[in-house]
Amino acid sequence: xxITQLSVFVENAPGRILAPCRALADAGVNxxxxxxxxxxxxxxxxxxxxxxxxxxKILEESxxxxxxxxxxxxxVPDRPGGLxxxxxxxxxxxxxxxxxxxxxxxxxxxxTLVFRFDNTDAAIATLQSSGINLVRHTDFEE
Amino acid sequence: xxxxxxxSPSSAxxxxxxxxxxxxxxxxLQSVVALSYRNVALYRERMNDRGITPQDIRSLADISKLxxxxxxxxxxxxxxxxxxxxxxxxxxxxxxxxxxGKPIVVAYTKADIEVWSSVVSRSFSACGxxxxxxxxxxxGYGLFTGGLGAHYGxxxxxxxxxxxxxxxxxxxxxxxxxxxxxxVCCTPTYFLHMIExxxxxxxxxxxxxxxxxxFGAEPWTEGMRQHIEANSNIKAFDIYGLxxxxxxxxxxxxxxxxxxxxxxxxxxxxxxxxxxGELMPEGAEGELVLTTLSKQAMPLLRYRTRxxxxxxxxxxxxxxxxxxxxxIGQRCDDMLIIRGINVFPSQVESVLLAMEGTLPHYQIILxxxxxxxxxxxxxxxxxxxFADTVSGLEAMERKLAQAMERVLQVRVQISLVEPRxxxxxxxxxxxxxxxxxS
Numbered sequence: 001x002x003i004t005q006l007s008v009f010v011e012n013a014p015g016r017i018l019a020p021c022r023a024l025a026d027a028g029v030n031x032x033x034x035x036x037x038x039x040x041x042x043x044x045x046x047x048x049x050x051x052x053x054x055x056x057k058i059l060e061e062s063x064x065x066x067x068x069x070x071x072x073x074x075x076v077p078d079r080p081g082g083l084x085x086x087x088x089x090x091x092x093x094x095x096x097x098x099x100x101x102x103x104x105x106x107x108x109x110x111x112t113l114v115f116r117f118d119n120t121d122a123a124i125a126t127l128q129s130s131g132i133n134l135v136r137h138t139d140f141e142e
Numbered sequence: 143x144x145x146x147x148x149x150s151p152s153s154a155x156x157x158x159x160x161x162x163x164x165x166x167x168x169x170x171l172q173s174v175v176a177l178s179y180r181n182v183a184l185y186r187e188r189m190n191d192r193g194i195t196p197q198d199i200r201s202l203a204d205i206s207k208l209x210x211x212x213x214x215x216x217x218x219x220x221x222x223x224x225x226x227x228x229x230x231x232x233x234x235x236x237x238x239x240x241x242x243g244k245p246i247v248v249a250y251t252k253a254d255i256e257v258w259s260s261v262v263s264r265s266f267s268a269c270g271x272x273x274x275x276x277x278x279x280x281x282g283y284g285l286f287t288g289g290l291g292a293h294y295g296x297x298x299x300x301x302x303x304x305x306x307x308x309x310x311x312x313x314x315x316x317x318x319x320x321x322x323x324x325x326v327c328c329t330p331t332y333f334l335h336m337i338e339x340x341x342x343x344x345x346x347x348x349x350x351x352x353x354x355x356x357f358g359a360e361p362w363t364e365g366m367r368q369h370i371e372a373n374s375n376i377k378a379f380d381i382y383g384l385x386x387x388x389x390x391x392x393x394x395x396x397x398x399x400x401x402x403x404x405x406x407x408x409x410x411x412x413x414x415x416x417x418x419g420e421l422m423p424e425g426a427e428g429e430l431v432l433t434t435l436s437k438q439a440m441p442l443l444r445y446r447t448r449x450x451x452x453x454x455x456x457x458x459x460x461x462x463x464x465x466x467x468x469x470i471g472q473r474c475d476d477m478l479i480i481r482g483i484n485v486f487p488s489q490v491e492s493v494l495l496a497m498e499g500t501l502p503h504y505q506i507i508l509x510x511x512x513x514x515x516x517x518x519x520x521x522x523x524x525x526x527x528f529a530d531t532v533s534g535l536e537a538m539e540r541k542l543a544q545a546m547e548r549v550l551q552v553r554v555q556i557s558l559v560e561p562r563x564x565x566x567x568x569x570x571x572x573x574x575x576x577x578x579x580s
Contacts, residue, residue, distance in 0.1 A: 011563075064560065
């Protein structure tokens with residue numbers, strides 16, 4: 001159920017995202033999902049790849065600070081209301097969303113939402129009881 | 143390492159009874175003052191101005207009658223104005239890097255080189271090194287006194303010298319591993335860089351025969367020592383010196399690592415008030431002033447080192463009778479005045495080392511905005527520091543800024559940067575970029 005996402009610290013300056021992406025590209029690692037959180041002086045590049053252990057090693061060897069984080073990914077219909085269905089399921093639970101990002105995953109008429117919750121296990125229980133489909137890490141494999 | 147292991151025959155003078163040492167100091171002081179008065183115009187004129195002659199130096203306390211010498215005197219007399227012997231007697235010249243204007247030139251006779259070699263050899267001895275040790279000298283060789291000073295001292299000790307000089311760090315580490323180097327001499331920041339490179343090369347520096355580092359040429363903190371020792375499994379010793387006086391080997395820590403012994407038979411130390419020049423009471427902090435007691439080519443009388451320290455009371459557990467000064471964490475020349483408040487870069491280092499997960503790599507950037515000084519400290523984000531959320535990283539920035547403000551009493555802006563982006567130094571680390579004068 002849980003998906004391992006990699007986060008990389010980058011300075012908020014022109015060209016800084018290129019280096020980690022290039023390190024992965026040179027090693028033939030394909031980014032399946034990507035998002036950038038930005039603060040005034042730095043950014044956090046978050047990504048999902050099929051083989052996260054290998055990607056983490058490549059990034060660390062290239063000198064980056066890398067963190068592996070557990071996130072959940074859910075599939076929703078790619079139409080208006082898709083996201084609100086999920087958020088509605090969470091409304092009455094105590095879990096809190098720390099951040100989220102969305103991307104069309106190319107799996108038919110579906111979009112994928114990635115969530116970082118403060119309590120991943122509670123979020124799994126809540127979402128599953130509402131019949132929401134959680135994506136497995138193996139689904140990110142090419 | 144036992145106390146007995148930090149003694150070699152050349153160390154005998156470290157242990158002479160004080161009264162005997164003081165007799166030797168007085169005899170040497172009288173002759174160096176006479177030599178300086180006779181052969182150096184600057185000293186003669188200044189002593190004449192004060193109405194004193196070499197005959198007025200009858201006791202060690204009379205040294206306070208002599209005028210001070212300062213760094214600008216060396217610049218003003220560039221290149222050879224302070225030499226006390228003819229050039230035919232001078233066998234070596236060294237010079238400071240001189241980032242602004244003319245460098246400072248220093249000279250040595252054959253006897254001066256012999257003295258220098260002996261004090262460096264005594265320094266290594268105090269750190270527990272002896273014949274049979276393999277000493278890798280990773281200070282720069284050349285005009286800088288570090289490389290050749292350590293080299294001659296190590297040879298005099300009878301150790302095996304590996305003169306790698308600075309740079310080419312991967313090869314340094316390969317040789318360290320292949321040769322079984324037991325001691326390394328360099329700046330503490332360069333050794334930090336070696337630890338990082340060794341790790342990247344897959345060499346565990348803790349498992350090498352390396353057991354001692356003799357680090358100097360820049361001020362470093364006790365926290366930095368602990369960091370180095372914990373990450374390399376060596377003993378890290380502080381060696382003190384300055385080119386003007388002789389180079390490395392003016393003073394050194396012994397195996398007790400509790401203050402630096404000054405080789406008082408060659409360098410007479412005083413501690414004065416940096417503002418007034420008055421002698422400080424015993425044990426009080428002030429500026430270190432040194433007189434070279436045996437140097438011939440370029441004697442320096444009461445030289446203001448700009449280094450802040452104090453004398454250690456009592457005798458050291460190692461039994462050396464020569465006095466100790468506290469480690470120098472502050473150099474007057476390093477002091478920054480930010481919004482009217484005195485700040486030393488070493489304070490930033492101590493805060494970083496006290497914090498979990500930070501590395502002692504930092505850079506201070508000073509700017510002026512709307513007439514107000516701004517201090518920014520760049521800190522590398524290590525994997526331990528890195529939080530996956532923006533709020534987590536911002537909290538880290540705040541925590542660091544608050545810790546620094548408590549110690550520095552100045553507002554600090556923390557700027558998180560990627561690992562290994564702050565330039566690693568091979569010589570003296572460049573800690574401060576001051577853009578206020580532009």
